[in-house]
Amino acid sequence: MRSGVQPNELEQGLELLQGKSILIHSQEDLSDSIQFFRYIPLLVQLGARVFLEIQPALIPLFYAWRNTISLIATGEPLPSCDYHCPLISLARLFKTEMDMIRRSIPYLFPDMNALKACQKKLGYSSRQRIGIAWKKCSLPLTTLLTLQQANLDFICLQKNIDFEESKELDHYQIAHHSLELSTLTGTAALISCLDLVITIDNSIAHLAAAMGKEVLVLLPFSAEWRWFLHQEDSPWYPNVKLFRQETSEDWNAPLVRIKNALMILPSIEHQIVTKNLMNEAHLQFQNGVFFKAEQIYRSILIKNPESHHASQGIALAALQQNNMADAIQFMQQAVEIAPKTALYRRNLGELLRRVRQLRAAIASHSMAISLEPTSAENHFLLALAYHDNRQFELAIQHYRIALSFDQNYGLAWNNLGASLASTGDKHQAKTAYAAAIRLNPHHAEAQNNLGAIYSEEGQIDAARTHFEAAIAANPDFIEAHYNLSLIKKYTASDTHLMTLDALAQKINHCSVPTRIHYYFALGKALDDCQQYARAFKAYAEGNRLHYLQKPWNKTQIHDIVENLPTVFSQSFLKQPTQTNETRCPIFIVGMPRAGTTLIEQILSSHKQIYGAGELSILDDLIQEACLASRTPFNTWVTQLTDDELAKLGEKYLDQTWTLAPDKQFIIDKMPSNCFYIGMIYRMFPTAKIIHAIRDPMDSCFSCFTHLFKTSMLFAYDLGALGEYYALYSQAMQHWQSVLPSNVIFDLPYEQMIAQHEALSKQLLDYIGLPWDQNCLNFYKNDRVVRTASLIQVRQPIYKSSVQRWQHFAEELQPLLQMVAPYRHKKGISA
Template sequence: MSEPAAAPPHRRAEPCLDGLPAAAVARLQAAARAIRDGDEHAARQALDAALGLAPEHPETLRLYGVLHLRRQRPAEAQAWLRRALARWPDYALAHSDLGTALQATGDGEAALASWRRACALAPDAPMPWFNLGRNLQQAGATAEAAEALQRAAALAPDLLPAQVLLGDALAHLGRLDEADARYRAALALHPACGDAWRGLANLKTRPLSADERTRLAGLLRRDDLAPPDRIALGFALGKACEDQGDYAAAFAALGEANAQQRRLAPWQAGAFHALVEAVRAADAALPEPADPALGREAIFIVGLPRSGSTLFEQILAAHPQVEGASELPDLPETLAEESRRRGQPFPQWLARASAADWLRLGKRYLERTARWRAQRPRHTDKLPENWLYAGLLRAMLPGARIVDARRDALEAGWSCYKQQFYRLPHFACALTDIAAYIRDYERAMDAWRAAGPARIRTQCYEALLADPEREIRALLDFCGLPFDPACLDFHRAERSVRTASAAQVRQPLRRDTARAERYGALLDPLRLGLGLPPLGG
């Protein structure tokens, strides 16, 4: 069996099969089809045969790596891809695949380096640019992500995900006209693209038209829609109906979309209540912190989604000392790392954590988030569900400040019901679950604030609307920040806003944000769950 013909470094993205026997080419093509179809046995047979015909050919090695990636074995994938690159160091497609394998094992910086290398080697290939842009967006580097995604979309105008993700990146940067155009370009390619309709609906300051409502209703009558598209179209139809003032139709559309979403992964309100109670019990026995100032760099903004947290972050991020980092996964992931290290699920190990353990975990969080303080000394972390850990931060990051974003519970709960959330199961798919979640959240946060008022501030959304300057001054004072007038003009701050409120916080404060009253007795299940009197008698 002969070695493959010698070749110069391969500065290309597509497979190079020059010099291979025809039989080996046929085996590689069969392997690629089997990988695409999810047939691991057939793929292995074809790749083994290709290796026998042309030992150590880089494309065979790369496809073995792709096979392991598809089967969620990223460490094995890396080994095969590195063997391929040892043979062809400038093989762009292998660098791109290696980036995916590195990302899957948590090595985000190395993954970005691999994608950048692939883009440099094959600048006319769209997929390396798409992979780079998608992952830069996830890492919060939105401006650079938009540039990469623009390259991908220009090189492959029919690459639907590139158009949608570019729309998302542009929306997060506040370039709303351009974002709108990209979502519509995606719909020109695929009129029932749920992600594109979701993007248009999330440009919340722009109403959907009567014509768009008609189009959405027509699409939902099709029987060939994939479930994710059907759900996203349902949420968009709900917004279109509300924009047109047809609240009964909006409630019906949102109810159906939420019911479909809930069937995918039902929320377990009882189990979540038990979790909250277990965390509260553990919080009562926390050790005194080893370093009371640890975490002063961090400002956590927590609470219900759709309660003003993005607005409060935008105000703080307008301050020259604060970097707005948006919704960071680092706090729950730091705790998950500790759960894996101990071999016990959260929160079972909390009672055995010492002051030294909490000091180590606090330093780990600060290490993970250090990049957000490269330009400014402090950063915000506004993942709403971090409220569950607000009590634990007393031991882990005692110097941090926690802003509890509060909005009228009925308005906030209804706004959650209207918003499509992608992490499932989610409490927002049923009005009764929303009420149960709000009760757990408010009871826990009220207790933790009472125990540590210097650490936790309840920031009322309606109070901010009523007297912006007074509330902004008080918020800055709580965070230990000197007043800066830029915080009053927060909507002018140039930054990436990676939430569903990206369009809203680009505008001055609006006082006409209440919507729940328009739905009347339709929201009585939520009212009853919140302890409010129903309207329907």
């Protein structure tokens, strides 16, 4: 290491490199520099800014990495960096073991101008081109030339040759391209034009291997450490085969093995026939004749079972014909034939993601990244799988890595926004969506997604602008039409209603999710225009399609409710966990669409209360605990100790209070927590539980007219809604009978509408907080609202939602019969 450069050790862990700079000093030996360069992309993945001091001759070969790392020729001034490290030491710092050596091939690439010049100079040959390199003192040229065969063209890769060797090359008509071999740039271009390289252990072996060329390396009896012992392949390069001397100075045995390998190389004629068939298959595929393309690919595979190109072709053709089973089977076969081809790993991962085999998809994409760590697409697709698996932080990490390799990757900016939004980071999500739009103002998905955030924030004009931009970019983008419908109040002459009517001619050719969005949008528009019969037909069709796709299974909730009297008896509930906890959760429970969002918006206008929306935290913790104990909920609850209850409660509070650490009160308005009130009371004896009550016909019908973001599968069928309401009512009746009367605050929606100020004051008294005038102006609260009520809570109290179901009374008679007993108990006769 040059004087004046003070190294800093990284023994404490490579995570220290995040956001830091590191100067890597290459080795004097070209082979070492090429071999260990593979670790440089890993430093970039760790978030480091990398400076690589490298031999000047190698810089053109590393030019493809110029946007990722800073290259410095040996002898030039060195920058001041946070950390310094010799290149060869990276193997130790990354704790490399033999089965985890990075084998990302290729990672060196020829200069394109030099390659074109070399291709032009060599011209066409019907024979295989084999590059050769030797060492006179250990493996002389004459010995290597015993490998010559009639179907092979040998090309010299030896830079320096003596007079005798020159004569021998001329005798055997072996080309020596001295001009190209005078530089590494020219040598790399020449190697790119070859079919195979046969060489001793030298820099040519490493250069060709790092470029992805198939290499046969002749090793002496006592080989260098890097080739290990007794192996015929190399853990460093998957495209290298090793041929070792069995005894010192005896090359006969390894040369015989190489000669046998050369004899079975496919002829150029066979390759041409296969190539013609492959070209025909590609042409059929491009023309959309997928069945014919698949037939040709299969015929190639029969003649050549090791053709990974044909296997992938079958997989892609099967995908286009919606045959996912064959698509996955043959892409897996391509991976097995060519396990070090990142493209196949990537494609397999995406196929697995589409059939929701997310763990397998993540594993496949991770392997693709290990093979091509600087591929933006590899990181993008892994992020997509992580997002689908709800591992949003990991998705964000890999979207950002993809963007570090390609800042103009618009789809990555858009999807980064979606993952950020899923974590609640709306500000950063908007920034990501805006970046996608700057790259392409006609990016319909990004426009729609940005509009959705503005809608949640109550910035309705901005939301409308982006939804309309999305529709202008893609007039058939139904999700944008749906989102626009949620923030509009339609009249009969509204041009967007006419647009929705016109889309009816195309909608039956769309996917089921698209058709669902369409019918809910159309229903909303017709409902606004008081065309109630047509509106109900649209709502009913949207719900029918959704319920056919995902029917509700009531078993779990039914079992919980039926066993409440046994599990959550009065004696069990008399033993709440003792706590000195100052953090106080507020739970708003009840039927969906019963006013839970309105209550949260009013309360969160108070300066000491934070509205977190519908949190799945409690249900997630309970489901995880039941899964870990391998017992159903009712059994698990009875086996809980006070200590386990306390720890569960602490986990809930810790996770919830990350959202607003400075608040004493946080609202969790997940309506289905009504089935966990006994657990809530035992864990948090001081928690506030507000029960949102509404006419069952209004709450059930309001559910029926909304497309929920969360899983409320009962909401898409009137019969299921009636059954769910009965189970909810049964649960609430039990809690009211076994808990002290001051534990649950019942809040009827209709009374809240009629007596807003008085009931708001009662609510704050129940919580134990002083009156805050902001609670009267709740519609000015600028917090994010993520539920179907996002527009209603941006307006002052209005009464049009009361008895709304009456407009659809004829169609709702089956539901009315199911909930009539509960309406009677509430004293509702209309």
